[in-house]
Amino acid sequence: MNDPPRDGAEHPESLGECLRRHRQAANLSLADLARRVNYSRGYLSKVETGRAPGNLALARRCDQALATGGALAALVRHASPMAPPEPTPPGRPAGVATHDGSADDHPGVESVLPTSVPLPPGLASGVAFMLALDATHGALRRVACADLSPERRYDAANRAVHDAALYVAREQLLVSATVPVVAAGEAAFLRLIAVRDAIRAGAALAGPEYHAAYHPFAESLWAFRMALRQGFGQEPVTPALLDRNDWSDRERCADCGAIVSR
The missing domain is CATH 1.10.260.40 (lambda repressor-like DNA-binding domains)
Structure with a gap:
């Protein structure tokens, strides 16, 4: 050496x-x-x-x-002499943008998943894309909470998607995952883009515009998780098992109750 x-x-x-x-x-x-x-x-x-x-x-x-x-x-x-000699699976997308465009300090999926058991490329890209979807949504929520002018809000929502490398993770998924995982991932991606569009247009977290986009995304993200579970050979998890009515998060959403009562 x-x-x-x-x-x-x-x-x-x-x-x-x-x-x-x-x-x-x-x-x-x-x-x-x-x-x-x-x-x-x-x-x-x-x-x-x-x-x-x-x-x-x-x-x-x-x-x-x-x-x-x-x-x-x-x-x-x-x-670390015992470090594996072969590359680890593709990593999680880069740090997530905050409302001012700065990035957080998440290192990547390599620090989340055990490197001693490498994942098949299709499943590795699926896990990375799932993390990117969830992290991008978190960054978009921070944009929605920020006091920004319409122009800065529009730009910050775009950066939240770009800086999380969501498009890169999507391309990796499209070329390496199974058809069910790709289909579920693309559905979640499109619904997350609808959340971005609502926030770009000025939607507030407590407002109906955000919730009209968020709950379909929440449902599709869970569907994507279940597709990944199937890829891992795991039995599906039902909403009832986790004490939920469905995967949309509506029954747990205090804001939706307030919106309906208005």
Whole structure:
């Protein structure tokens, strides 16, 4: 095994130090690199400053983006000799946009799913897309709560979808998943876009316009989850099993009750 790179002092370079050095040598900002490797800017910043350990999947992506010849992955393998030699499944889309367009610090699906049991590509892309749908909806809700002008609100809703890399996750799903998973995922995607359109147009979280779009999305997201369960060979979960009337969330929605009584 090659010796780890050194920073000119007595101690080997950390992953974060090596990453910052190569990124700066490539004249890339954290935001630039985040877009290239499909991780959030906030998470990359934590890795560079030592507040997050990073992982082999991230190191490999950065090696490719920065043309480092595998130096970053070598650092991770030196620190963790049992790190798997093969790439992990495709990761979760990059960090989710807040109402002002900044990104959160979610590292990716690699940190959520066990890397010791790699998923088949179709199921990995399905899980990544499910997480992207849910995270994008959370970002859109924050836009709906923000005090923004109509123009800024429109732009922020668009960024919430774009910065979560939802379209990238969708493309991965379309080319790798089974037909039932693709069909369920596309239905959920279209209903989430309807939520985005309502929020772009000014819908408030407590208003009927938002709820008219949200509850069909909630129902379709659960249908997508059930399609994934089937792909994993698991028996379906019914709403009754989770003490629900259906998957729409309407019976748990205080705002819908208030809307009806108006």
